[in-house]
Amino acid sequence: MKRLLSRVAMAIIPLLAASSAHGHIVGARLGDFYSGALHPLTDLQDVLLWIALGLLAASLGASRSRWLVLVLPLGLIAGLASALDLHREAGGPLTSAVMMVVTGVVLAAGIRINAIVLSLLALVVAVVRGIANAGGIAPETDPTLFGAGVAASGYVAITLVTAAVLAFREYGGAEQSPRWRTIALRACGSWMAAIGLMLGGFALAS
Amino acid sequence: MRITASAAQRRAVSLALLVCSLGMSHNAFAHEQTGIAGGLTSGFMHPLTGLDHLVAMVAVGLWGAQLGAPAIWVLPITFPLVMAVGGVLGVLGIPLPLPELFISLSALVLGAVVAARARWPFAAACAVVAVFAIFHGYAHGAELPRAANPLAYGVGFVVATGLLHLCGIAIGTLTRSPTGQRGVQALGAAIAVLGGYFLVRTLAGVS
Numbered sequence A: 001m002k003r004l005l006s007r008v009a010m011a012i013i014p015l016l017a018a019s020s021a022h023g024h025i026v027g028a029r030l031g032d033f034y035s036g037a038l039h040p041l042t043d044l045q046d047v048l049l050w051i052a053l054g055l056l057a058a059s060l061g062a063s064r065s066r067w068l069v070l071v072l073p074l075g076l077i078a079g080l081a082s083a084l085d086l087h088r089e090a091g092g093p094l095t096s097a098v099m100m101v102v103t104g105v106v107l108a109a110g111i112r113i114n115a116i117v118l119s120l121l122a123l124v125v126a127v128v129r130g131i132a133n134a135g136g137i138a139p140e141t142d143p144t145l146f147g148a149g150v151a152a153s154g155y156v157a158i159t160l161v162t163a164a165v166l167a168f169r170e171y172g173g174a175e176q177s178p179r180w181r182t183i184a185l186r187a188c189g190s191w192m193a194a195i196g197l198m199l200g201g202f203a204l205a206s
Numbered sequence B: 001m002r003i004t005a006s007a008a009q010r011r012a013v014s015l016a017l018l019v020c021s022l023g024m025s026h027n028a029f030a031h032e033q034t035g036i037a038g039g040l041t042s043g044f045m046h047p048l049t050g051l052d053h054l055v056a057m058v059a060v061g062l063w064g065a066q067l068g069a070p071a072i073w074v075l076p077i078t079f080p081l082v083m084a085v086g087g088v089l090g091v092l093g094i095p096l097p098l099p100e101l102f103i104s105l106s107a108l109v110l111g112a113v114v115a116a117r118a119r120w121p122f123a124a125a126c127a128v129v130a131v132f133a134i135f136h137g138y139a140h141g142a143e144l145p146r147a148a149n150p151l152a153y154g155v156g157f158v159v160a161t162g163l164l165h166l167c168g169i170a171i172g173t174l175t176r177s178p179t180g181q182r183g184v185q186a187l188g189a190a191i192a193v194l195g196g197y198f199l200v201r202t203l204a205g206v207s
Helices: A002-017 A031-042 A044-059 A070-085 A093-108 A115-136 A142-170 A179-206 B005-023 B037-048 B051-067 B071-093 B100-116 B123-144 B149-174 B180-202
Strands: none
Touching: A031 A044, A031 A115, A031 A142, A031 B071, A044 A093, A044 A115, A044 A142, A044 B149, A070 A115, A070 A142, A070 B037, A093 A115, A093 B071, A115 A142, A115 B051, A142 A179, A142 B149, A179 B071, A179 B123, A179 B149, B037 B051, B037 B123, B037 B149, B051 B071, B051 B123, B051 B149, B051 B180, B071 B123, B071 B149, B100 B123, B100 B180, B123 B149, B149 B180
16 A cells, blocks of 8 residues: 555656646747847848848849858848947948948849949848847847847848749749849839838938 | 735736736837838828829829830839939928829829820930829828838838839730720820819819
8 A cells, every 4th residue: 555655646746746848949048049030020121121132132143142141141140249249239220221222223223243242232231230130139138049040030031032033033044034024123123222212211300 | 904805806816917917928129110010001002092193103104115115114113213202302391392283293194195195205204204203202201200110101102103003014015906005095094084183173272
């Protein structure tokens, strides 16, 4: 009987001591990674600039655009690091507006910038937006995980946008791509520049 | 202190509410990106719900299609940029003379040139469309600071305007056949009539 009681007790104690199951790894402190990945997607300035960069890069061809897959995430991390260590501040909506206008006008005008200039433009965008995203790091946030999340989000976004636009532009072979596709891309650049102008006007007015 | 049953229940409910609110708390986000959906919707619907804007934008696309290259692709690329300049004037509150009158006039003039199948010189066509684009942008831009999310509002109305041009160009492809050409001209005439109606209302001071 004693043995039976001790066995029942040994079975009950682990059941009582069991904590709730965590299917999601958020509970394992990786939540800061997801916070970082989600943070830029909640801001239209990030989303629009990344799309604009992807459109511009893809309009220049695969050989020039593939550099952005590295430059954008690294630039975001550099921006986050500079905000945390050097206390740099993002220039606000006006800076984003200027970058949107520049990217949009280059695309709309069909200017064939080389890979170095494109990478420099992407680096500036990434560093500025990295600094802006550092505002989402709370005292209890793990900055490494948060930064990794932001960079992963940037990597996925630029890769998907560039790949989709390249597929659209070169569907059926680069030589057989109808002219209206290039015009459609340039019209998108015009839209981006127009949105940037409006944002700049609003930033100046407020 | 004696606690009645109802007071204990209230305390229990308050405690439960406090625990629930703590349990449902989310991570803090530094971005103040509120009202994106509302801003996008209001911006997107602004050119679509204003009939004077809508018909004028479609007429731009129709005229571009009638004129052919390079107007058919220059107009949709340059129009949003010029319109945004007008939008910035509206956002900054810089007054433009008689914006409503020019918007009504734009529908009348653009409808008339489509109806007449006018083959204006490219530079002259661009200049006329640019002037009207500034006034249309001004009207949209003046509403931007009051939007739930001004950036989303800007995205909405720029995209809606571009899609209206696209509609006009798509309808304008009918000009490849003689019957389609007459249909497009009839549509231009209808736009001009609407523009005339709006112009009379504006001159009469009816909002």
